Amino acid sequence: MNITNLTSRVMLSTLNISVWRARRFDTRATQEVEAKHEAKDIGRFNKRLLTDGATSYKEVCAIGNRARSLFDSHSLDYDQLGVRLLPTTVYMEVAEKLRALRDEFDGATAHFLADYPRLKDEARVALNGLFDEADYPTEAELRKKFGIRFSVLPFPDASQFGIDLPPDVLQGIRDEMDARVMGAVKTANNDLVGRLYEAVQHFANRLYGEGNVRLDVADKLRELSTLLPKLNFSDDPALAAILTKTQDQLACYTGAQLKDDPLLRLNVAERAMEIEAQMAAFMGGPPPAMTREQSDTPMLQLLAA
Template structure:
């Protein structure tokens, strides 16, 4: 999906310049112990034989550890929360693995990432305490497929999170060495930020559309003649979106700003329990949100995903 807007190019350029001046590129990386391993050629051949198949035409693997164990799930939970936090604090950028964070939130970002790293280290230490037992359980479940060589002596150091701040600006030394190439790089970076603005709009509009559509469907729909049940998060998630939009919006799209403001006014001060108890209020909110949704639908048009063609190294 992409955003279809009629905003002036100058507005987009101004937003891109603002984004470039006030935001910082960030990258979050994880080191993660692989819990699945492909079977050896001999093992695949043995497995294929039971099906009367050829080993070369069979893809098979084994699971080294029980990832549903509470200690392993605790480790995975830290990774999921870290990713969610990073996404909530940042905007997309058209380079793989990079997102833009406001410069004035870098200290907060740094502090929270350090907290996540500590939590991950603690969770891994807890998992390592059960590592021997998990290996015994794996040996029982894998039978002859179990191979001690697949397992490190300890899980310490096998899981980690790191973050850095890669430069997305043209290298300053090019200005002296090759001014023409430097100008070319400046244009490339400007185009990247222009695209980042469009990606931010797209992400905001698609998320708002999903949230509004979900709440409208729960408020206006019926099951067995009774109003559908909805969770408090259907309203809470919208309010979280408003806060994130206010913090990250670069004012690139007046129509989007207006829609968000309109939607906020609809749910402002409305509590989930009121919507359950007051049928008239429930219908009023559903009707107003339907109007917002119809405009959002007009802003979304289908388009194949952008293809990035990289030059061969």
């Protein structure tokens, strides 16, 4: 596929999610702790401005988490902070789901704002001497601290880049843009394969592990094997072969089948290791090691408002 075809299949996209942090650094409390322990610069005392029972606030954050997870799972790494690649094949699905989540987010925010005076009164009691009215924005100020903003821009296309410069200079800029496009494609494809690698590795480990196999053993792999082919906007044949092999040889089995047949589990686990090696070769080596806790943690990137 040539570069022009590539740039028509993907967009630059951002998702900004902002919430009130509901935390505040307390200088006085920090100084008191330092004085008590006769120490300096030993830490910072950050107050939680709402109690653990602030469920309306937690619901806003939970919806923000779901929006971030949806966006990140359906988009790919790019080389600019906060910007990701969104294949056109999934744009309509992502835009529709984010629109619904934004409506949920706005509704939950309205509920929280209505609950805010009561929650502040609860915090006044819980914080006791640490309560400070100045830590709490007014409702009008608070309303501006919540929002979900999804936006897209065209992917850079050197053939459409025409400015008033000498031809040799303009050609140099276009060549550099083309090189960046191909580098971005490589980054995106490695991101895609890296996700699958982690899932296949975890899948194989659970099949090789001792004890009973849980019925959900294949769920994550099946979910990825359905989604990731849609993100292969470059139609890379080696990548397509890996995705097809994973779907045909690993994700085709249910948890019940694998749980009830030890020989099948061993056979599928061996195939998973072969596919792992194929993916590592595609990426030029396995991805950096991740703990299971890290890979399972939702990437909530909330902007402090």
